[in-house]
Amino acid sequence: MSLLDKNIGIIGGGIGGLASAIFFAKFGSRVTIFEKASEISEVGAGIQISANGINILSKLGVYPDYLEEVCFPDSILFKDYKAGKPIIEIKHNQDIDFPYVQLHRADLVDALVSRAKDLGVKIILGSNAIAIKTDLNGSKIKSNSNIYNFDLTVAADGMNSGVRQYWFGQSAALFMDQVAWRALIPSDGNNIEPTVFMGINKHLVMYPIRNGELINIIGVQSNKNIVPENWNNEGSPEKFCNEFSDFSPSVNRILSKIKTVKLWGLYSHPPLKSWSNDNVVLLGDAAHPILPFMAQGSCMALEDAAVLTSVLNDTNNINNALKKYEKIRKKRVTDIQKISSKNGKAFHLSNLILRKLFQLNLRLIAKVYPSFLNKRFNWIYRYKV
Ligand SMILES: Cc1cc2nc3c(=O)[nH]c(=O)nc-3n(C[C@H](O)[C@H](O)[C@H](O)COP(=O)(O)OP(=O)(O)OC[C@H]3O[C@@H](n4cnc5c(N)ncnc54)[C@H](O)[C@@H]3O)c2cc1C
Structure with missing residues (x-):
């Protein structure tokens, strides 16, 4: 199925959704995005995109052209919460074709929206949409009280x-008994x-974004x-500071500068038997939830978009293409998913002996x-990809 037209x-x-829209549009498809929110925005948080995700952003034509205020970290430091002493510093590979990048989520989403609009993608906002019918000839989306026909949803x-x-x-999705506090503060020139x-x-x-601002x-x-x-x-x-008050004084000094914070529940859902149903296909968190402890959820959604669109463009049979994508x-x-949840456990070890052994191992x-x-x-x- 060539995606042209x-x-x-x-x-x-x-x-x-935005990344897939851009790839489809690049292959010559007519694309409509239905977004529930009244505006496409991401507020108040940073995101890390590793080299595999930046590879996709460059294929989309988003990186570097649409992204200016990013940070390029050399490494990530792991410390014990209390003593605040370094345990291990993991350097990001400098010999990969693409960098490891930290940026504001809103900047990433704005860049994707601009690129999508430049390629003629239509975005319908305030649209609570659902696929209402699907067979091998196409699918229908109901958005508010309108019905739209598509070759694929x-x-x-x-x-x-x-x-x-x-x-x-x-x-x-199921609540994972974990929450994430998310805040941004000005760096005031501190590195x-x-x-x-x-x-x-x-x-x-903690990491810097927006050129370190x-x-x-x-x-x-x-x-x-x-x-x-x-x-x-x-x-x-105040509650965020209290919950983390057993962390080192230097951490507490930083936390005390927080003026607003969002509290976000972490969720998951069991693996699916199939990611597609005739001409409706799932992508990103909808298909496969990933806990944030490897910073890979968005990177996987970006990779999904690249694979889905390229197999669809290369194969005549849409059903085979969807199976191949999966x-x-x-x-x-x-x-x-497995390595992310393992990291989550390792970052939270409560047994003193296991913690000491784990940290000793990392120091070694x-x-x-x-x-x-x-x-x-x-x-x-x-x-x-
Ligand atoms: C604390 C935390 C930190 C993270 N950090 C990172 C990181 O550093 N790096 C990384 O790669 N990943 C990270 N992730 C994971 C990442 O945020 C997600 O995996 C990613 O956003 C998933 O993208 P998505 O497009 O699949 O879904 P979403 O970003 O959830 O987008 C879904 C969109 O669909 C819209 N929508 C929902 N229902 C409807 C409807 N009925 N009709 C129309 N529109 C609808 C929503 O409004 C939303 O805009 C993190 C996650 C968390 C929780």
Whole structure:
């Protein structure tokens, strides 16, 4: 199926939906995005995009042309939460064709929207959409009270995908008993190194964004009380500081500068038997939830978009193409899901002996074989779609 002149509907204008829209448009398709929110925006948080994701952003024509204010970290430092002493510094590989980048989410989303609009993608805002019919000839999307016909519908409607629940028989995503506090503060000229502070049942990540003008702070902790996955969920800065008050004084000094914070529940959903149903296909968090402990969820949505569009463009049979997309992506995202949840456990070790052993192990690696961890993650960062 050459994608030239195909009519494609995309539900969801997040990173996955926008990236797919751009690829479809580049292949000559007519593309409409349906986005529930009244404007496409990402507020108040940073994001890390590793070399594999930047590779895709460059194929989209978004990086570097549409992205200006990014940071290029050399490494990430791991510290103990209390003493604040470095345990290991993992250098980002400098010999990959693409850099590791930290940026403001809003800048990334704005860049994707601008690129999509420049390629003629139509974006319908305030549109709560659902695929209402699908067969091998096409699919229909109902948005508000209008019905639209498409050759193919891509559901990139996120963790709580309505399409996944409607067409793939799954219930809503499950709360993972963990929450993320997310805040930005001005750096006031201070140079902050990207750092992970590993605590007991919680950890904290800090890194600079916007050319170093802002510091992005994420604190993740175990929490049994259900918190929605929702940007509008304001948290209390005082409570955030209190929850992390056992961290080192230097961390506490930084946390005390927070004026506003969002509290975000972490969710997941069980693996699906299939990612497509006739001419409706899932992508990004809608297809495969990834916990944020490897900073790969958006990178995987970007890779999905590249693979989906290229197999569709190369194959005559749409159904075979969708199966091929799933086959190419499933093993990789499953491996990344596993390593992300392993990291989550390692960052939160509460057993004193296990914590000491884990940190000793990392210190040993730092001394004896510092490039070990870079090599271990080569399969993630050097991957080329
Ligand atoms: C704390 C935290 C930190 C993270 N950090 C990183 C990181 O550093 N690097 C990284 O790569 N990943 C990171 N991630 C993961 C990343 O944010 C997600 O994996 C990524 O945003 C998924 O993109 P998506 O397009 O699939 O879904 P989403 O970004 O959720 O987009 C879905 C879109 O669909 C819209 N929508 C939903 N329902 C409908 C409907 N019925 N009709 C129309 N529109 C609809 C929504 O409004 C939304 O705009 C992090 C996640 C968390 C929680």
